[in-house]
Amino acid sequence: MSKTVNQKAWWLVLPVFVMVAFNALIPLMTVVNYSVQESFGNNEFFWSGTVWFQQLLADDQIHESLLRQIVFTSIVLAIQVPLGLSIALCMPKKGPWVSVCLVLMALPLLVPWNVVGSMWNIMALPDIGLLGKGINALGIPFNYTRQPMAAWFTVILMDVWHWTSLVVLLCYAGLVSIPDAYYQAAKVDGAKPWAVFRYIQLPKLKHVLTIAILLRFMDSFMIYTEVIVLTGGGPGSTTKFLSIDLVQKALGGFDLGPAAALSIVYFLIILLMSWLFYTLMMRNEAN
Amino acid sequence: MAKITLRNLRHSYYANPKSDDDFALKKVNLDWQDGGAYALLGPSGCGKTTLLNLISGLLVPSEGEILFDGADVSRLSPEKRNIAQVFQFPVIYDTMTVYDNLAFPLRNRGVPEPEIDRRVREIGEMLDLTKTLKNRAANLTADGKQKISLGRGLVRSDVNVIMFDEPLTVIDPHLKWQLRSKLKELHQRIRRTMIYVTHDQTEALTFADQVVVMNNGQVVQSGTPIELFEKPRHTFVGHFIGSPGMNLLPVEVKGGKAFFAGHEVATGNAGQYKGKDSGLELGVRPEFVSFATSGIPVEVTKVADAGRFRIVETRAGDRLIKLIVPEGADVPQGSAHLAFDRDHTQVYAGGWMVGAEP
Amino acid sequence: MSLELHNITKQVGADTHIHPTSLVLKPGSFNVLLGTTLSGKTTLMQLMAGIQKPSSGTIRFAGKDVTGVAVQKRNVSMVYQQFINYPNFNVYDNIASPLRVAGMSSAEIDARVGKAADLLRLTPMLKRRPNELSGGQQQRTAIARALVKDSDLILLDEPLANLDYKLREELREELPKLFAGREAIVVYATTEPIEALLFGGTTAALHEGRVTQFGPTSAIYRTPRDLVTAQVFSDPPINTAIVEKRGETMTVFGNVAWPAGSARSLPDGRYTMGIRPHHVTPEKAAKTSGAFTGRVLVTELSGSESIIHVEVGGSTWVSQSHGIHAFEVGASATLHADLDQALFFGANGELIR
Secondary structure, three states: OOOOOOOOHHHHHHHHHHHHHHHHHHHHHHHHHHHOEEEOOOOOEEEOOOHHHHHHHHOHHHHHHHHHHHHHHHHHHHHHHHHHHHHHHHOOOOOOHHHHHHHHHHHHHHOOHHHHHHHHHHHOOOOOOHHHHHHHHOOOOOOOOOOHHHHHHHHHHHHHHHHHHHHHHHHHHHHHOOOHHHHHHHHHOOOOHHHHHHHHHHHHOHHHHHHHHHHHHHHHHOOOHHHHHHOOOOOOOOOOOHHHHHHHHHHHOOOHHHHHHHHHHHHHHHHHHHHHHHHHHHHHHHO | OOOEEEEEEEEEOOOOOOOHHHEEEEEEEEEEOOOOEEEEEOOOOOOHHHHHHHHHOOOOOOEEEEEEOOEEOOOOOHHHHOEEEEOOOOOOOOOOEHHHHHHHHHHHOOOOHHHHHHHHHHHHHHOOOHHHOOOEHHHOOHHHHHHHHHHHHHOOOOOOEEEEEOOOOOOOHHHHHHHHHHHHHHHHHHOOOEEEEEOOHHHHHHHOOEEEEEEOOEEEEEEOHHHHHHOOOEHHHHHHOOOOOOEEEEOEEEOOEEEEOOEEEOOOOHHHOOOOOOOEEEEEOHHHEEEEOOOEEEEEEEEEEOOOEEEEEEEEOOEEEEEEEEOOOOOOOOEEEEEEOHHHEEEEEOOEEOOOOO | OOEEEEEEEEEEOOEEEEEEEEEEEOOOOEEEEEOOOOOOHHHHHHHHHOOOOOOEEEEEEOOEEOOOOOHHHOOEEEEOOOOOOOOOOOHHHHHHHHHHHOOOOHHHHHHHHHHHHHHOOOHHHOOOOHHHOOHHHHHHHHHHHHHHOOOOEEEEEOOOOOOOHHHHHHHHHHHHHHHOOOOOEEEEEEOOHHHHHHHOOEEEEEEOOEEEEEEEHHHHHHOOOEHHHHHHOOOOOOEEEEEEEEOOEEEEOOOEEEEOHHHOOOOOEEEEEEEOHHHEEOOOOOOOEEEEEEEEEEEEEOOOEEEEEEEEOOEEEEEEEEOOOOOOOOOEEEEEEEHHHOEEEOOOOEEOO
16 A cells, blocks of 8 residues: 555654764765874874875785684574474464463573673683583693683574574474464374474574574674673683674774774675675575 | 254353343254255344354253264364355455365365366356456455355365355445355255355345244244245244335134134234234235225325335324235325135234144 | 535645545445555545545535544544544543534533434433444444534445445444434445445546546436446456447457347447346346357355356356356356347447447
């Protein structure tokens, strides 16, 4: 149906526009501004063109942190999406256990980022942490402040713990909205559980999964707080992701120009990947 | 294909049903012949969908048994019963083509591909789907999707019964009658047992050889469309079937003769009435009432033109009597007299037709 | 206080949803919009109500231009196909809601709700919530809400489509009585010709966004202006065939000769003939009739009627007749068409006779 005649609603949206302008558009424009200028303090700026971008593309350190970021996001998605979907499939569809499961699933999502980092920081400590001590007790040497593998393991485990629930909840909402008739028809057609999953549940969850993957991609690609609290990017710079690199550049080195250029590239990468993924998923729809 | 027998079938959605009211389905006994077309007809909440789900195996009966060719299947799962079902809203596998949708039940059962191909093409032809076999099923219209649902039932040669749960609900009226007659045509061609659940009398009567009318979890009457129309055993059937439904008038029976408002009315069954004279009703369908020179005096109050006929409302005292007058026939104004067709006028006691009580 | 549409259109992007339409709806009238799904009934109603704004043309109410005046500013009620009520209000509060918005006194609200509930036989259910009601009762509540505020325009968009057959029949009979004696203009959209007929009143036949004819219902049914209107207003669909008329006879299905019937006075030539299914019978009934033999596709017996579908001359014809006429599938059946009732359409589809 076409638009309503009433245009008054725009006034109600105005405050949101103002807020978005303040916390998104204006900062973004500032960043764009910084990225093409050089500043030596005193609020004096000089035009520098694409220097920062050229420098950025040649910077090995950034290449490494970008690669780390991509590996991290890929692993996280590869674990969280199938795991979340499986948990959602196992959850009861009706009865008193539904609310219990939902609350349990929602819990990790309610914990603030920095607290998650601290929790896992303590949990994974090799001497007193439950996880760290446990693994060491199994005879496997584990110390995330020294071993890169252990640090990666802890960071991934933490993110899985924190965010798998989001995938679960989204998938669960999608699953319960499939009408009973589909399952009944499948029974009548003699479909095995795998066929029910492949031909009914998965196609019906497509939109929900698209959203879940997009959300998890964007979030994990920008992960900062938890990692900073847990490992601080270490040992060495083995868990130094793109976001950490960016903050170090901007705040630590006060290199506003290069940091701004990196921000823009970062933003474009996320935008591009999200767009690519979305169009790929939706293109199937059309045929 | 199979003969279906329902023995003392009862079902309740409560774990421990106490009174009769707790049962959604109250004791049903029915025998359905192999290859027949049957309809379960009744208002919403009458138990028809419960009965359907019991036969298909989506529900397990609280009591009683369901026999397919004499073998008890009451506790078998739907896939073991070899039934097919078409639901109210079209169920198709979105990601598959029309062809794959039709082939799906056969592939699940491990039928060899050449056989699948032969069956799918045959059924596709029957349902006029040949041209769309290669298309994605998701892009079809509602009636096309319903045809696929039906086709998935038809491709299997081992199907005992095909069931329809109000399959025309989402179909546009001008396509409804096409799909309806297509179903009927298919049944006449392949002679499989089919059970059709609906609240729509036109669908039930035109589709089925035998219609089971249900109300309040009970079977009120099971009969051919003609029997239900001409000799409804219960006033509910008289009311529910026919549009408008049967006229019901208070009547007195004295010495085997029926009297309405002091006028004697010739009936088919007043002579069989032996009981006390109370709570009796006279039932006559609007189709069997006509204007006459003498008879029951009435006032014509309203005439509604339905195109091929007119529905005339008349009043005899405070009682409303409707009649159907064919297109082009005269309708008197003001005072008139009505005559009832003797063979289609019955006396009902406590709702049941006198002489045909259960 | 009539509602006048002058040449209104609705264009959405490149699609024309409503072609230029002019209608005058009188106060106290019951108007049916008859057409298939997507024929533009809902759009036309929304234009009337002011929910959508026409792309061109003007809408006048009681002589005043109300084009573009939003629905909130006009005294309009709507009832939809889905049973739309406030789920967390009971029946009383649902019916009272438009009056509360209007700021009416509670004594007045009480009186009005009581009256509307009485009319729609909802009095015993006033304290119940919508989810404790049957579909019929839910729709009655929605209708009561539309009635209670004395709207100038009451729009009913296929309100009975989601109800059981018998409930539909019951409400269909009650609806005109509810509106009788009111000043309001009632517009009722439906896909079913029988509903339009039984309501009487006036009907606008819609096809692909065009009002093909507007006028008294039975007049449209008996003398449709063109073939499209006849098709919209026939269920089962009207039988059609191309005929070649020569003098007193006409040739149909290529090689069958019939008397010219109602086409007697027409000039010789080629016409499209339309005959409604109930004018085609297995027994010769009419004075002037034409017999033909077709192959039976299917026979439907409804207890009092037989509906026979036959294939003849490459098309499907349907016969609807009283009594029981059973034919085997594939058998040949001889049917008789009542040629005095036949309609004849010219090359561009308009009714000639």
